[in-house]
Amino acid sequence: MIALFFATEKECELIINSLSNKQFFSIKTVSFIKGKIKDVDLLLCISGIGKTSATLASVICFEKFSIKGTIVSGIGGAYPSSGLDIGSIVVAEKEIFADEGLLRNCNANIDSFIFLNSEEILLYVPHFLKTLPKGTFLTVSSCTGNLERAIFLEKNFNGICENMEGAAVAKVCEIYKIPCIEIRSISNIVTDRAELLSLKEISKASMIVQKFILEHIKLFEESL
Numbered sequence: 001m002i003a004l005f006f007a008t009e010k011e012c013e014l015i016i017n018s019l020s021n022k023q024f025f026s027i028k029t030v031s032f033i034k035g036k037i038k039d040v041d042l043l044l045c046i047s048g049i050g051k052t053s054a055t056l057a058s059v060i061c062f063e064k065f066s067i068k069g070t071i072v073s074g075i076g077g078a079y080p081s082s083g084l085d086i087g088s089i090v091v092a093e094k095e096i097f098a099d100e101g102l103l104r105n106c107n108a109n110i111d112s113f114i115f116l117n118s119e120e121i122l123l124y125v126p127h128f129l130k131t132l133p134k135g136t137f138l139t140v141s142s143c144t145g146n147l148e149r150a151i152f153l154e155k156n157f158n159g160i161c162e163n164m165e166g167a168a169v170a171k172v173c174e175i176y177k178i179p180c181i182e183i184r185s186i187s188n189i190v191t192d193r194a195e196l197l198s199l200k201e202i203s204k205a206s207m208i209v210q211k212f213i214l215e216h217i218k219l220f221e222e223s224l
């Protein structure tokens with residue numbers, strides 16, 4: 001069975017609607033939906049937002065079910081120099097915990113932050129995804145809404161996309177020796193912003209990667 005991780009239900013509505021033989025259940029507050037798409041056995045997990053939720057969900061998932069491969073998906077923010085646009089689909093080659101350390105001041109210079117954990121976790125990129133934009137993803141504890149900080153993070157790590165769960169699921173997969181693919185669609189460019197994304201923006205961007213996963217589910221299964 002393949003495990004599919006999304007942070008929120010909004011980000012996986014299309015996939016939920018496409019599952020046949022659906023079984024809904026929850027374990028220790030984590031929501032799971034078991035079902036099939038094109039004869040592929042799937043376990044959809046709605047982890048909740050952030051590293052803690054993602055870690056809990058993935059540990060529960062791998063302890064309770066026999067999982068041969070994992071796909072982490074949803075939306076993400078593109079760093080300004082990445083060349084990515086809203087709606088682009090992007091694949092992670094590696095994930096980095098990008099904001100664990102000592103924040104010395106709120107400037108974005110090299111001395112402003114001392115990193116404690118900037119461990120890199122390698123993701124699996126199957127052959128059929130190699131033509132998509134790919135690179136380093138950064139997992140952060142809060143969405144970056146400041147251009148200076150965005151430039152600092154992308155330069156420091158050569159990052160192209162940020163999100164809030166990827167490194168956590170990838171790390172758990174590494175420990176359980178389960179291959180992990182991360183593929184997201186871009187919902188926003190990481191820059192100065194004063195407001196959260198609207199439900200419409202989240203829904204529109206997340207449709208794109210869900211459609212891609214549905215169209216290629218057999219290829220995902222064959223490669224995992």
Ligand SMILES: O=C(O)c1cccc(C(=O)CC[C@H]2O[C@@H](n3cnc4c(=O)[nH]cnc43)[C@H](O)[C@@H]2O)c1
Pocket residue numbers: 007008048049050074075076077078140142143144162163164165187188189190195196197198202
């Ligand atoms: O970014 C927002 O303004 C926002 C506000 C309310 C809800 C959400 C979500 O449900 C999505 C959160 C989900 O998306 C990933 N994400 C998307 N954009 C970014 C970003 O610029 N920086 C970090 N993470 C981002 C993240 O994985 C969240 O779980 C979003």
